[in-house]
Amino acid sequence: MSSGATALRPKKTARELLEKIATNFWLRTIVKKVFIVWVVVTLTFFIIRALPGNPVEIMVMSLMDSGLSSEEAYTRAASLLRIDLNAPLSQQYSDYMSNLLKGDLGDSYVLAINKPVTTLIAQRLPWTLFSVGTSLLISFVIGMFLGTLAAYRRNSLLDHALTNFGAAIESIPNTLTAIVLVLLLGVTWKVVPLNFMRGSLSPGIKPGFTLPFVVDLFKHYAVPGTVYVFSTLGGWMLAMRSSTISTLGDDYVTVARARGLPDLRIITAYVGRNASLPLITSLAISLGFVVGGSILIEFIFVYQGIGLLLSQAIGKRDYPVMQGILLVTTITVIVSTALADLLYGWLDPRIRITGGGE
Amino acid sequence: MESSSVMRSTRENALLRTLKLLAHNKIGLLGLIVFLSMTLISFVGPLVIPPETQAHVDQIYQPPSAAHPLGTDFQGREMWKMVIHGGRDVLIVAFLAGIITTFVAVTIGAVSAFFGGWVDSLMMGITDIWLTIPRFLLLVVVATLVRLENVWMLALFLAFFGWPGLARQIRSQVLSLKKREYVEAAQLLDLGAAHIIFREMLPNMMSYIVIAMINAMTSAIYSQTGLVFLGVVPFGNNWGVMFSLAYAKNAIYNPNAAASLLVPMGAIILFQISLVMLSRSLEEIFNPRLRRGV
Numbered sequence: 211m212s213s214g215a216t217a218l219r220p221k222k223t224a225r226e227l228l229e230k231i232a233t234n235f236w237l238r239t240i241v242k243k244v245f246i247v248w249v250v251v252t253l254t255f256f257i258i259r260a261l262p263g264n265p266v267e268i269m270v271m272s273l274m275d276s277g278l279s280s281e282e283a284y285t286r287a288a289s290l291l292r293i294d295l296n297a298p299l300s301q302q303y304s305d306y307m308s309n310l311l312k313g314d315l316g317d318s319y320v321l322a323i324n325k326p327v328t329t330l331i332a333q334r335l336p337w338t339l340f341s342v343g344t345s346l347l348i349s350f351v352i353g354m355f356l357g358t359l360a361a362y363r364r365n366s367l368l369d370h371a372l373t374n375f376g377a378a379i380e381s382i383p384n385t386l387t388a389i390v391l392v393l394l395l396g397v398t399w400k401v402v403p404l405n406f407m408r409g410s411l412s413p414g415i416k417p418g419f420t421l422p423f424v425v426d427l428f429k430h431y432a433v434p435g436t437v438y439v440f441s442t443l444g445g446w447m448l449a450m451r452s453s454t455i456s457t458l459g460d461d462y463v464t465v466a467r468a469r470g471l472p473d474l475r476i477i478t479a480y481v482g483r484n485a486s487l488p489l490i491t492s493l494a495i496s497l498g499f500v501v502g503g504s505i506l507i508e509f510i511f512v513y514q515g516i517g518l519l520l521s522q523a524i525g526k527r528d529y530p531v532m533q534g535i536l537l538v539t540t541i542t543v544i545v546s547t548a549l550a551d552l553l554y555g556w557l558d559p560r561i562r563i564t565g566g567g568e
Numbered sequence: 569m570e571s572s573s574v575m576r577s578t579r580e581n582a583l584l585r586t587l588k589l590l591a592h593n594k595i596g597l598l599g600l601i602v603f604l605s606m607t608l609i610s611f612v613g614p615l616v617i618p619p620e621t622q623a624h625v626d627q628i629y630q631p632p633s634a635a636h637p638l639g640t641d642f643q644g645r646e647m648w649k650m651v652i653h654g655g656r657d658v659l660i661v662a663f664l665a666g667i668i669t670t671f672v673a674v675t676i677g678a679v680s681a682f683f684g685g686w687v688d689s690l691m692m693g694i695t696d697i698w699l700t701i702p703r704f705l706l707l708v709v710v711a712t713l714v715r716l717e718n719v720w721m722l723a724l725f726l727a728f729f730g731w732p733g734l735a736r737q738i739r740s741q742v743l744s745l746k747k748r749e750y751v752e753a754a755q756l757l758d759l760g761a762a763h764i765i766f767r768e769m770l771p772n773m774m775s776y777i778v779i780a781m782i783n784a785m786t787s788a789i790y791s792q793t794g795l796v797f798l799g800v801v802p803f804g805n806n807w808g809v810m811f812s813l814a815y816a817k818n819a820i821y822n823p824n825a826a827a828s829l830l831v832p833m834g835a836i837i838l839f840q841i842s843l844v845m846l847s848r849s850l851e852e853i854f855n856p857r858l859r860r861g862v
């Protein structure tokens with residue numbers, strides 16, 4: 211997998227540089243990741259601008275719905291939006307890229323006029339990171355436990371029940387899980403008041419390390435959190451089960467048994483530790499997809515996270531916000547994948563990162 | 569001529585053998601029966617039962633009863649008729665997306681592994697980039713752009729976003745097959761890449777590919793449901809549209825309306841679970857190591 215096998219024949223220094231990049235693992239990784247970010251930024255830039263209906267049109271339409279004539283609506287929208295969509299696309303692109311290099315994601319067009327996108331994202335991202343991240347950890351721990359249980363009792367009734375249940379819940383779209391939970395908990399059984407299923411905080415509660423805040427936070431988190439856990443649990447369980455089963459066949463487990471070590475110690479220190487290695491890497495990778503997985507659930511629960519921000523931005527064609535969110539999401543995925551690679555090499559010294567081969 | 573008939577008969581035997589093995593697997597059999605009957609009802613049902621086009625204002629949100637077996641929706645339409653008519657689009661998209669995803673993934677994975685070298689680097693590089701991109705978000709954004717008015721478009725679209733994971737798996741399968749003796753023999757005979765990939769390797773991966781296709785169908789339905797719910801694929805009258813409309817009309821807060829929400833959702837869930845049961849049982853059959861649990 212020598213990606214530096216270039217057909218180019220540039221000057222010697224450039225060539226040496228290329229060779230250096232091609233042979234140095236870390237350099238190559240970094241170049242690759244930066245390249246991916248650039249691809250995503252460029253792709254989304256042009257895709258988004260090809261969407262039917264630009265922000266001005268959408269705003270004009272909504273103003274006209276509220277009873278303004280089309281001319282009034284245009285002047286109002288133009289004065290509100292202060293954006294120039296008539297500049298050539300290449301000009302817009304180079305402006306965007308040069309701002310991006312300075313760390314400026316631009317200002318929101320419509321959602322919060324002239325507010326920097328970075329501020330908007332900074333306001334919304336913590337909610338998503340909290341809700342999805344917490345759920346991911348809960349689901350990971352429960353999944354590991356159930357997977358180990360199924361592996362130890364394999365081919366028993368419990369194992370069959372657990373694995374089939376796990377595979378089944380993994381295939382149920384999380385939208386449907388969310389709706390069923392709202393219906394059962396909120397409407398039919400009335401266990402959770404409906405106002406705890408809308409928004410991420412009750413009105414009037416200020417974020418801070420106070421008891422009412424924390425209590426309210428978890429009250430609003432409970433139902434969406436359950437949905438996240440429910441829809442990811444099966445995957446962790448099945449992965450842990452098969453990983454544990456293959457570890458159980460390893461020689462050192464047999465040796466540990468022969469040495470008469472207590473069962474609990476074998477389960478945790480010998481089997482569990484080694485079986486969870488591949489899962490920890492996937493956990494790191496999933497952490498990156500946290501942001502992407504939240505759009506539907508936040509839409510249903512009006513949870514003030516980044517997924518909801520994206521669906522609002524799509525509705526209003528707020529280009530910079532859409533782009534900013536896709537960028538942030540991609541970067542989280544890339545960083546967490548790199549983290550997973552690092553983590554794996556560190557947790558399992560048998561794996562040497564050589565950057566090549568199979 | 570003779571050789572082709574022999575081939576066909578062995579293929580039929582393989583299918584028959586699989587079915588026989590499946591018959592012994594209770595869960596797999598159940599999955600197959602549910603899958604086949606839902607497919608049959610969705611395709612044949614609309615030919616027998618007239619569509620429910622008329623609104624019945626006096627029959628809005630009737631709970632299930634003898635007169636309305638599955639209740640009625642927000643326009644007073646019979647849910648059982650709606651469900652029968654609402655399956656076809658969902659299933660066609662799932663079948664098409666499953667086939668296209670698998671086709672693209674197999675082609676890319678097999679070519680990449682077979683030729684190796686820079687072809688492999690390039691193709692896997694693209695695959696890796698595609699894997700890293702937050703695809704569902706991009707899917708939502710692009711779905712707003714492309715008017716996805718027919719099932720083909722939606723299926724192509726889902727496949728376009730769904731292939732990379734499978735392509736990687738196929739690649740590693742082909743890499744291991746490449747070292748088998750019969751493949752080396754075929755290479756020595758200079759049978760050509762297309763022959764070796766399609767005639768020698770793929771038949772040996774068929775079970776794997778079938779299972780992958782069923783899984784691709786499952787994820788096509790998964791993403792399709794989300795896209796419909798967000799309102800970016802507005803076509804037709806299908807299970808996804810039915811439950812999304814019911815949700816948008818606040819059917820969730822009306823105890824009498826629960827059926828109009830739950831019936832189409834139940835149809836999606838039932839179909840998904842039947843696919844999962846089927847694919848898991850096939851996996852058990854074709855990979856006996858799983859059965860022994862080693």
